[in-house]
Amino acid sequence: MKARTRQRLSFWLLFSLPLAWTVLFLILPYLSMGMMSFWTRKFPLFVPDFQFGNYIQLFSDPQYSAVIFRTMKIAGLVTAYSVALGYPLAYFLVFTIRSEKLRTLLYMCVVVPLWVSYLLRAYTWKIILGTDGALNSALLWLGIIDQPLDIFLYNQAAMVITLTYIFIPFMVMPIFTALERIPSNLIEASQDLGAGPFETFLRVILPLSTAGIVAGATMTFCLSFGDFVAPVLVGGPSGTMVATVLQSQFGAALNWPLGSALAAIIFALVLVVLQVSSKIDRAGRVSMG
Amino acid sequence: MHKLMWWQKSLVGVAVGTLLFLYIPVAILILFSFNDSPVTSFPLSGFTLDWYRKVFANAALLQSLVNSLIVALSATALTIVIGVPAALALDRFEFIGKRLFTNTILLPLSLPGIVTGIAMLNFYKQIGLPQSLGAVIIGHATALVGIVITQVLARMEKLNRNLAEASSDLGATQVETFFHVIFPNIRSAIIGSALLCFTLSFDEIPVTYFLTGRDITLPMYIYSTLRRGITPEINAIGALIVLVSLALILSSVTMLREKK
Amino acid sequence: MALQPIVTLENVAKAYGTFTALHNINLEIGAGEFVTLLGPSGCGKTTTLRLIGGFETADSGRITLAGADVTQQPPYRRDINTVFQDYALFPHMTVAENVAYGLTVRANRKPPEERARRVREALSLVGLSDKADRMPQQLSGGQRQRIAMARALAREPKVLLLDEPLSALDVKLREAMQVELKHLHQKLGITFLMVTHDQQEALVLSNRIAVMKGGHIAQIGSPSELYDRPATPYVADFIGAANLVPATFLGSEGGFARIRMPDGAMLSGVAVGSGEKLREGEAALIAIRPERLRIGESRHGLPLTATVVDQLFHGGRFQLELRFDKVETPVFIDVHRASVADDGAVPQPGNRVPLSVAAPDVMVYAAEAAA
Numbered sequence: 001m002k003a004r005t006r007q008r009l010s011f012w013l014l015f016s017l018p019l020a021w022t023v024l025f026l027i028l029p030y031l032s033m034g035m036m037s038f039w040t041r042k043f044p045l046f047v048p049d050f051q052f053g054n055y056i057q058l059f060s061d062p063q064y065s066a067v068i069f070r071t072m073k074i075a076g077l078v079t080a081y082s083v084a085l086g087y088p089l090a091y092f093l094v095f096t097i098r099s100e101k102l103r104t105l106l107y108m109c110v111v112v113p114l115w116v117s118y119l120l121r122a123y124t125w126k127i128i129l130g131t132d133g134a135l136n137s138a139l140l141w142l143g144i145i146d147q148p149l150d151i152f153l154y155n156q157a158a159m160v161i162t163l164t165y166i167f168i169p170f171m172v173m174p175i176f177t178a179l180e181r182i183p184s185n186l187i188e189a190s191q192d193l194g195a196g197p198f199e200t201f202l203r204v205i206l207p208l209s210t211a212g213i214v215a216g217a218t219m220t221f222c223l224s225f226g227d228f229v230a231p232v233l234v235g236g237p238s239g240t241m242v243a244t245v246l247q248s249q250f251g252a253a254l255n256w257p258l259g260s261a262l263a264a265i266i267f268a269l270v271l272v273v274l275q276v277s278s279k280i281d282r283a284g285r286v287s288m289g
Numbered sequence: 290m291h292k293l294m295w296w297q298k299s300l301v302g303v304a305v306g307t308l309l310f311l312y313i314p315v316a317i318l319i320l321f322s323f324n325d326s327p328v329t330s331f332p333l334s335g336f337t338l339d340w341y342r343k344v345f346a347n348a349a350l351l352q353s354l355v356n357s358l359i360v361a362l363s364a365t366a367l368t369i370v371i372g373v374p375a376a377l378a379l380d381r382f383e384f385i386g387k388r389l390f391t392n393t394i395l396l397p398l399s400l401p402g403i404v405t406g407i408a409m410l411n412f413y414k415q416i417g418l419p420q421s422l423g424a425v426i427i428g429h430a431t432a433l434v435g436i437v438i439t440q441v442l443a444r445m446e447k448l449n450r451n452l453a454e455a456s457s458d459l460g461a462t463q464v465e466t467f468f469h470v471i472f473p474n475i476r477s478a479i480i481g482s483a484l485l486c487f488t489l490s491f492d493e494i495p496v497t498y499f500l501t502g503r504d505i506t507l508p509m510y511i512y513s514t515l516r517r518g519i520t521p522e523i524n525a526i527g528a529l530i531v532l533v534s535l536a537l538i539l540s541s542v543t544m545l546r547e548k549k
Numbered sequence: 550m551a552l553q554p555i556v557t558l559e560n561v562a563k564a565y566g567t568f569t570a571l572h573n574i575n576l577e578i579g580a581g582e583f584v585t586l587l588g589p590s591g592c593g594k595t596t597t598l599r600l601i602g603g604f605e606t607a608d609s610g611r612i613t614l615a616g617a618d619v620t621q622q623p624p625y626r627r628d629i630n631t632v633f634q635d636y637a638l639f640p641h642m643t644v645a646e647n648v649a650y651g652l653t654v655r656a657n658r659k660p661p662e663e664r665a666r667r668v669r670e671a672l673s674l675v676g677l678s679d680k681a682d683r684m685p686q687q688l689s690g691g692q693r694q695r696i697a698m699a700r701a702l703a704r705e706p707k708v709l710l711l712d713e714p715l716s717a718l719d720v721k722l723r724e725a726m727q728v729e730l731k732h733l734h735q736k737l738g739i740t741f742l743m744v745t746h747d748q749q750e751a752l753v754l755s756n757r758i759a760v761m762k763g764g765h766i767a768q769i770g771s772p773s774e775l776y777d778r779p780a781t782p783y784v785a786d787f788i789g790a791a792n793l794v795p796a797t798f799l800g801s802e803g804g805f806a807r808i809r810m811p812d813g814a815m816l817s818g819v820a821v822g823s824g825e826k827l828r829e830g831e832a833a834l835i836a837i838r839p840e841r842l843r844i845g846e847s848r849h850g851l852p853l854t855a856t857v858v859d860q861l862f863h864g865g866r867f868q869l870e871l872r873f874d875k876v877e878t879p880v881f882i883d884v885h886r887a888s889v890a891d892d893g894a895v896p897q898p899g900n901r902v903p904l905s906v907a908a909p910d911v912m913v914y915a916a917e918a919a920a
Binding site for chain 3: 183185186188189190191192193194195196199203204207208
Binding site for chain 1: 371378381382399407412515519
């Protein structure tokens, strides 16, 4: 058998199943969702069509556009707080902890919660923030308040807290990796040239860690944007996010075309964020050494 | 380093505080799973294993646990069967659309799960695949195969190309080379990513939510229970899940790091 | 030294866990000198440099700079700048920004015009004025090395520390850079302190060399002092090459000694290296530089005989490996092809050749001093 033919054969032997699977179960679903977003809903059925009505409705109807913006705001807040808390933690692990063993141990401690049931980690805030939850009862017990407060739960703040809690480890990981990669002689060089620790941080360490911040922020923003566990558990009525709307379109409201359009918008938004972040990443990419 | 300055001290404070913040809720969960009271309030009411007993007596919950195991095992097996050959093909051959393929399989991991879940629901219904555990298995496998492919591919890139060439030079066929040379070196990457897939599948919610039929998985069970109201049984299940997840993660990480 | 000391180390010691890197080092470096710390890895030369730069703190002892005690000062408070071994150029800044860095720090901020002027001067000093807007990754190794120098020099420090500055460059480039470095030192007149394991580099560039071993300074002196009068066999062998042969000490008078070779030959009038510590009959070590051994008999030199073991071709010369009778360790000499009628005249393996060496060129040391 000719070498070329043999190579072709082995390629297809390896790749035909994965390719077929991916096309059938991944690519076509995304595409068909895109297509369905143009359909019309003629209750109780959905009619194949090509019209932009669903998109127009999503952008013009304040009910929907408000939710989209609220979700963006919340995702933005979560990202900001995650960076604010995650960066110091990563910095602490890389630069303040001297012992390699301790550093790895603490890093594991940060990362492990990531894999322990998302649902449960959101749930813990429900039991903490509720009127008969841990926080209120602790405050009562300590005598700080004499009536349980219901301001803790079922609002946007609760969602922001919950999601920040969930995403901090997501932030720490790429920032930790970026900080670890900075050669220590750059820091020594900066100090050698007269810059104190704070100035060295601002001018050398921080710029060289932005890739990690961008990576973590992108993931956090995209994932919290599409989250539907937090709104359901701790969001309450004022905490409707895009995902809850999506859920209902495929559930009670039974408007699959509209739901598909919304899903397509989320898809597009996330892709845009990913593209932007990869551009920033490439533009700022510096090779070490 | 010399003495810590003021801003470094506050940095340490924030860092330690954040670390504690990460663990307090989990600690509270475990604490209250032993608490003898239907509400999660302080002060504590006394030690009890009742909630754990209730968990083990709850038939629906146990069934959902079994379902989760079936789903996770099947999905993980599928990811390996699909993912390892794909990684081999990607490592060895250049072809049009290679980049596109790699980006596509990573989509479910970067997009919010709900989008993937909806897309799958849409399409599977159209091709006659009903909402069921089967659909869930297929959905998980598809969403998670990217993990196996990227991890195995990364490990293979570190592998010296000369090894395969040496094997060939010494007379081994492609298949023999795979089993004797390539596989032993990627084995830990496969196992590590398989463990990861298993854990993620076990805990998966958005995709499962849309593809689930009558038989539900454990997260789905917990989710629907939560919507009805809190019962402290959830704390007990939660504590158990934390323990098992921890064990799985640690072994997965050890495996993935093995051949550093 | 008649020069004003600019850096002094007094009884400086440093240990890492159970490993002592430096044992009570004392060193005085004069203003404007080019001093090299020379030795193999692990001898403590880099540790010494880092202590002076402020990147490590001494366990005991004092370090002064221009008279002031800087032992506890961090690097950013010492008027010393370092050229790092792998240059440590900031990858996220242009060449110009790198060079200007030391002039933009809060503690030393210069007005923009002065900054620009100093950057220009520094870059033209190293001949890279046209690379100001490039990124470090776009430059070659040799260029990066020069930018690292420009960056350190822009601050016009009192002392410039150089940590194996040429070790990453290939041979031809290294030799060219050595010359440039020497010119730079002469032009600027500031103190250079360099660390290297390359003895040839040390000989070419330095006013004084401190040969280090195991955390001690074995000998410090000018290149010719170290070459012509090495204090120990270690220094003799480290600087240049030295053939070390065991012998027996028979006694010394007036600075000259008598020794007996393993094959019984007696040599007198040899130079006393550390031989004054020896007693009659004790085991000694003699060192003879290869270029001082001549093939053939000479009326003025000490006669020796050796057997050729191997002949190695080095282009313009042959290197002969020889053995003295009853001596295990080989001895090497060079025979330049230009000095013989034809290559066939060069002694072949198996030949016994007569050698001669001027007595003062044989240095005798105590055998334990080989440590």
